[in-house]
Amino acid sequence: MVEFRFDIKPLFPQPIIKVASNLLPHTFRGDRRQCLDATSKMSEIIDRLGQLSAISQGLNKPVTTAQRLRMSENQTIYLLADTEAGHNGAVIGLLKVGTKDLYLFDEKGQTRKMEQSPSILDFYVHESRQRAGLGKRLFETMLNEEHWTPVKCSVDRPSEKLLGFLRKHYGLVRTIPQANNFVLYEGFFGDEASQNGSRNGHAASPERTKNGLHITDSPNTQLFGATYLGDETSKQKRFGRRGSESQQHHQQQQQQQAALLQQITQISPNGRYGAPRPTCSMAEIIHAGSASSGKGGGGGSAESNRGNEIADIAEQLQMQHLQAVENHIEYELEQEQEPEPEPEPEPEPEEVITPPTPPPKSKTPTPPKVRSPEAAESIIGDNRRAPAFQLSKQHTGMKNRSFGVGMAVMPTGKMEFNQEEREDFGVVKINRPLGNEITSPVQDNTDAMSTVSSTGGLTDQGYNDLKFYHNKLW
Numbered sequence: 341m342v343e344f345r346f347d348i349k350p351l352f353p354q355p356i357i358k359v360a361s362n363l364l365p366h367t368f369r370g371d372r373r374q375c376l377d378a379t380s381k382m383s384e385i386i387d388r389l390g391q392l393s394a395i396s397q398g399l400n401k402p403v404t405t406a407q408r409l410r411m412s413e414n415q416t417i418y419l420l421a422d423t424e425a426g427h428n429g430a431v432i433g434l435l436k437v438g439t440k441d442l443y444l445f446d447e448k449g450q451t452r453k454m455e456q457s458p459s460i461l462d463f464y465v466h467e468s469r470q471r472a473g474l475g476k477r478l479f480e481t482m483l484n485e486e487h488w489t490p491v492k493c494s495v496d497r498p499s500e501k502l503l504g505f506l507r508k509h510y511g512l513v514r515t516i517p518q519a520n521n522f523v524l525y526e527g528f529f530g531d532e533a534s535q536n537g538s539r540n541g542h543a544a545s546p547e548r549t550k551n552g553l554h555i556t557d558s559p560n561t562q563l564f565g566a567t568y569l570g571d572e573t574s575k576q577k578r579f580g581r582r583g584s585e586s587q588q589h590h591q592q593q594q595q596q597q598a599a600l601l602q603q604i605t606q607i608s609p610n611g612r613y614g615a616p617r618p619t620c621s622m623a624e625i626i627h628a629g630s631a632s633s634g635k636g637g638g639g640g641s642a643e644s645n646r647g648n649e650i651a652d653i654a655e656q657l658q659m660q661h662l663q664a665v666e667n668h669i670e671y672e673l674e675q676e677q678e679p680e681p682e683p684e685p686e687p688e689p690e691e692v693i694t695p696p697t698p699p700p701k702s703k704t705p706t707p708p709k710v711r712s713p714e715a716a717e718s719i720i721g722d723n724r725r726a727p728a729f730q731l732s733k734q735h736t737g738m739k740n741r742s743f744g745v746g747m748a749v750m751p752t753g754k755m756e757f758n759q760e761e762r763e764d765f766g767v768v769k770i771n772r773p774l775g776n777e778i779t780s781p782v783q784d785n786t787d788a789m790s791t792v793s794s795t796g797g798l799t800d801q802g803y804n805d806l807k808f809y810h811n812k813l814w
């Protein structure tokens with residue numbers, strides 16, 4: 341029980357009072373001074389109960405505070421007290437409700453805007469008094485005062501206890517999946533379409549609910565996939581009735597259900613943080629590859645395959661993009677070389693490179709990494725030089741063979757690609773202008789992308805060594 345330093349009895353002329361944004365009990369009568377006093381005490385009560393409610397639900401901060409209530413236009417808090425308890429009486433429970441404008445999915449998966457929709461926002465009964473019917477008492481008082489019915493209330497991230505409470509006292513079981521944190525129960529929309537699937541009406545049609553899955557032909561279902569409704573009992577009932585039907589039909593249904601279960605990539609647990617909602621297609625993509633381990637069941641390998649497919653598609657797209665870039669560069673180079681009598685697409689590297697120290701394998705641009713070593717060998721040859729004629733991708737099947745790109749960054753007399761040190765390293769030797777001597781190896785190599793070569797500083801020809809990593813894409 342929650343006791344206070346002041347006597348709560350004047351604030352609670354009856355066990356349950358209602359408090360709105362003026363922070364005064366609805367029963368309050370008094371002058372200005374009494375009004376201020378009551379407001380102050382009521383704020384303390386609300387803050388304390390809100391805090392306990394948050395702790396009880398494991399929330400970081402309270403959903404309910406006096407300040408929030410003061411700022412709200414359409415929220416009401418119901419407080420339950422035991423004026424007999426202790427010396428000053430004790431407050432036992434809190435129920436905050438309000439109306440909200442919500443975009444919600446109906447039972448067909450269509451989006452609907454619900455204005456001033458009744459919502460249960462916070463509910464708490466002190467631990468020492470739970471499961472004694474006090475919550476029901478508080479809730480019933482609220483329903484009478486607000487003229488609401490439970491099935492028409494959306495519930496903001498209900499806890500397991502509240503779900504149990506609503507199931508027990510109001511028979512609310514079957515939820516309508518939502519993309520937000522609110523939980524709705526079938527019958528919420530109350531129109532004819534919604535009633536088709538209501539547990540109070542006839543059995544749900546198989547197209548709409550199968551094995552607790554919410555399945556429609558709507559765009560939402562197509563986008564999000566089938567969604568878990570959390571009702572095992574309906575399945576048992578349905579299948580019980582069909583016990584006398586043919587075994588084959590039953591097996592077909594089971595196969596269909598197994599296939600549908602594979603569609604589920606996210607089954608939210610019911611709870612304050614896990615209100616049932618449609619599956620997220622982006623999450624499905626992201627987790628497709630790894631979902632199999634955590635989910636169990638039969639959908640794991642299918643999801644993993646899908647993840648591989650997506651990875652393949654991504655790789656293909658990347659390859660296509662690279663080819664397009666490469667083709668474009670080759671095309672431009674061909675255009676540039678058109679006036680030449682010999683349409684040699686690639687000039688001999690020796691003609692343009694003036695190596696300061698001619699290493700045996702340094703005269704061609706670093707060959708790109710290819711998938712097949714044999715293919716690479718057939719093109720580059722033992723001396724790792726390009727053949728006299730240029731092979732196209734159609735000849736080689738090599739998607740990443742980028743002579744054209746090599747041309748685009750073709751070494752000039754001021755550059756050299758030195759392949760001796762490491763396959764994935766290159767050394768750029770930059771010719772310094774004459775007379776511009778440097779005293780320290782790092783003096784003017786301040787470019788963050790470059791690192792000074794381990795050989796350090798100037799070569800004997802006056803080149804300054806820079807190392808850089810190849811871009812793997814090329």
Ligand SMILES: CC(=O)SCCNC(=O)CCNC(=O)[C@H](O)C(C)(C)COP(=O)(O)OP(=O)(O)OC[C@H]1O[C@@H](n2cnc3c(N)ncnc32)[C@H](O)[C@@H]1OP(=O)(O)O
Nearest residue numbers: 462463464465470471472473474475476498499504505508
């Ligand atoms: C939108 C929101 O506010 S979500 C947050 C809801 N609040 C909380 O989870 C805070 C902790 N829980 C509570 O404060 C209370 O349990 C309430 C408010 C949910 C219900 O108040 P109570 O006074 O216990 O309800 P009441 O006695 O009328 O009904 C009892 C039924 O509630 C459910 N319930 C209550 N306590 C529990 C519990 N500890 N575990 C599981 N179910 C519970 C059960 O269905 C229970 O019936 P049962 O005892 O036959 O199993």
